[in-house]
Amino acid sequence: MAKSMKNPPAYGVTSVDHALQLAVILQVEGPLTVSEAARRLGVARSSAHRLLSTLVYRDFAVQNADRSYRVGPVLEMAAKAQSNVSALRSAALGPLQTLVDTVDETANVTIRTGRTVRFIASIECRQALRVGNREGMVFPAHQVSGGLVMLAALSDDELTALYTHLPADATEDRPDLTELRAELRAVRRSGVAVNLERSERGVVAIGRGVTDTSGTTIAAVSVSLPSVRYSAGRVKKLVAALTVAADSVSAALDEDGRDSRH
Template sequence: MASSGKTPPAYPTNALDRGLRLIQFVRDEGRIRVIDAAEELGVAHSSAHRLLQALVYRDFLAQDETRAYVPGPAMTAGVADLSWSRGLRQAAASHMARLGELVGNSTNLAIRVQHDIRVLASAIVPGSTYDWQGSVLPAHRTAGGKAMLSTLPNPVLENLYLTEGKTTTISAAEFDRLMDNITWVRRTGWSVSKGECERTITAVGIPIRRRSGEPLGAMTITTHGSASLVGPGLERTIRHLRRTRARIEAEINASI
C-alpha cells in the first residue's frame, strides 16, 4: 500500500483526538466500557465517562442494555450528498430563531435520508429542549420524519418499509400505525410525535417544499411534555409554523 503521507496535526486538540480514538475503537472492536476507555486513553474514569457521554449526545455512540457503549446512528450513517442542504439551512436559520422566540420552544430543521432523518440545525430557546443538531433519528418515529414521509406515495412507503430483507424493515403493525399518522398529516398538513424517540419529548412538524412541490425537509418545534401544544396553544403553534415555512420557502425558491 502506498504511503498516505499523513502527518500528526501541529496543534492537536486533546479532547477531540481522544474522542476520535474512542470512535475508532468502537468501530473496530464493536463496544467499549468506561474502564476500557480510561485504560485506552490513559485518563481517569471520570474523564473517559465525559468523553463517552459527549459522543452519545452527538449520536456517534449509544449504550446497550449492559450499559456498554456501541456504535450509534451517526457512526453508521452514510453521506447524504445533497448539494442544496447547506442553502436550506442558511435560508431557514433566522426564521427558525424567530419562530422559537414566538412559541417559546426550540425549533429544528431536518432532512430525510432513506429511513432516517438528520437534523441540520437547531435554534435553542433557554429552558426548552436541547440541541438536536447532528442527530440521526428514525423517520417513522419523529414529527419531522412523518411530515416528510407524508409527501411520498403509498407504494413508495410500502417499498421503503415492508420490503423483505431490509435491515430497517418495521413490523406490519408498526407500519399500520405509521400509515394512520401519514393519513393524519396529509389531512391536516402537520405531524406530531409524543414520546416516540424520547419519553418526555413532544414535537410538531411541517414539511418544507420547493415551488414544484418537491419535498426538501421539515421544520419542527420540540417541547418537554405536551402542555404547550394542546388547545389554543397548539393552534397558535401551527399558525406560526405555517407562516415561518412560507418565509423559508420563499427564500429557498429564490436561491436554490
C-alpha cells in the same frame, strides 16, 4: 412507550465526541478554522488543532491553502450531496430564529434519507427547561414529527417499497405499515404531525413540511418542547408559527434559486 432515546453514553470519550462533532460541522456548515473549531467545542486551540489533524490523518478532513479545514475524501461524496443541504440550512436559520422568538421553544429543521431523518439545524430557546440542540442527530423517520411529515408526502407504493425490503437481519425498528398509513393519512389532511413522547421520553414535537417551487416536500420544520408545557390549547399557536416558518424557508430557497440563475 418512548423509543430510541438519545442520551449521552455513560462511557462516552470526550475527544471522540469532539471529533465527531467537528465532522458533522464540516459536513453541514462547510470549512472552518482552528479558532472556529475551538470556539464551537469550547476547547483550547491546541486541542482543536489535534482533533482536526487526526481527521486529516484519517482522510475525514483536508487542510486548505488558507489553513482552514474542509471535508476530506471519506466524506467528500456525502459533502457533494450536502451542497443542497447547506443551501437549505442557510435559508432556514433566519425563519428558525423567528420561530423560536415567537413560541419560545426549541426549533429544528430535518431532512429525510430513506427511512431516517437527520437534524441539519437546531436552535434552542432560552427557557431553563428546554429541549436541547439536536443538530447532526439521526432518528427513524416514523418516530419523529418531521419524518412523519416527509413520509406523508410519499405515495402508498413508495411507502411500501421503503419499508418492505428491509434486510432480514435488520435491527432497526419496523413500523406497523397499516398503522403508519393511517397516521400518514391524518398528517396529509392536517398538514402537520405530532410526536407525543414517541422518540424521546418527556419531549413533544410538532412538525410541518417545507416545499420547493414544484410543491415537493424536501424538509420539515419542527418545534420541540418539554411535555409538561404541551397542551391542546397551544397547538393552534404553534401550528400557525410553524406555517409561517415553513413558508419563509420555502420563499428563501426560491429566492436563492432565482439569484443563482441570474
